[in-house]
């Protein structure tokens with residue numbers, strides 16, 4: 286069953302209006318910027334973030350004009366961060382098509398990311414809610430901090446579960462936390478509900494990233510080759526757990542590979558297998574289950590529009606069972 290399609294169907298009207306508002310937000314007379322924006326918008330992405338904004342708003346009381354501005358703001362900021370991320374990672378593919386840096390070069394890519402970020406801030410002002418402007422500005426800080434920390438951790442070969450969770454909280458979970466918070470705020474929800482939804486979104490984000498990190502250990506078509514995180518020096522939870530829990534001599538051998546950065550295909554395969562053998566995937570799946578149980582109990586504690594509660598719960602199933 287395609288869970289995300291079920292959610293998309295329930296939000297059909299909002300998502301159509303969202304696409305129109307998104308395109309309107311980036312309309313401009315500059316043909317060079319337009320060319321890049323047209324390229325970026327031609328690949329839609331999974332639209333998980335706007336889905337979460339609208340679903341939260343509908344569960345709490347209803348979508349308002351500010352909800353659209355909020356959803357557009359977050360999508361623009363997210364897109365800007367991905368354009369910059371592809372420059373940093375030297376990635377040539379994004380959302381199944383050549384990345385902005387691959388088509389237009391780094392110079393244009395940096396500037397188009399800046400343009401989208403600035404547009405995001407202008408859209409946030411249209412919500413008429415200074416708290417949302419602050420959420421968005423803080424989100425930009427968190428994404429940047431997460432990316433910087435990840436880079437430093439990879440360079441210094443730091444293997445530490447707390448540092449890992451700090452990075453995924455900043456670089457992935459902060460985005461979904463902002464979606465749920467903005468959805469709740471723009472629907473007029475009370476403070477307690479807004480805070481609960483922020484935590485709910487954060488949990489979804491952490492789960493999303495944990496699942497994404499597990500994909501790197503298996504050969505399936507998930508848009509990037511197996512072991513590509515490790516090759517970039519990103520040591521994720523399955524391997525961190527195995528390094529902490531395997532017999533010391535085995536772990537030391539693996540640490541030797543990581544510290545010397547000799548990421549040949551054979552060494553990467555050895556690291557992947559080591560993480561699996563020493564329970565890294567099971568541990569990560571247990572974390573996912575515990576987080577989703579917490580998200581479930583948050584939903585149970587809230588009084589919501591009952592038409593939308595099952596769709597919020599469907600998000601868990603989507604995150605747990607998604608295959609890419």
Ligand code: FPP
Pocket residue numbers: 362365366367369370373374376398402424425426428429432456457
């Ligand atoms: C994807 O990570 C990238 C991010 C989650 C955030 C990137 C953030 C920045 C570049 C800094 C902030 C920029 C702005 C404009 C505020 P990934 O490389 O792990 O995932 P991928 O496989 O999708 O590339």
Ligand code: MG
Pocket residue numbers: 370371374376
């Ligand atoms: Mg990247």
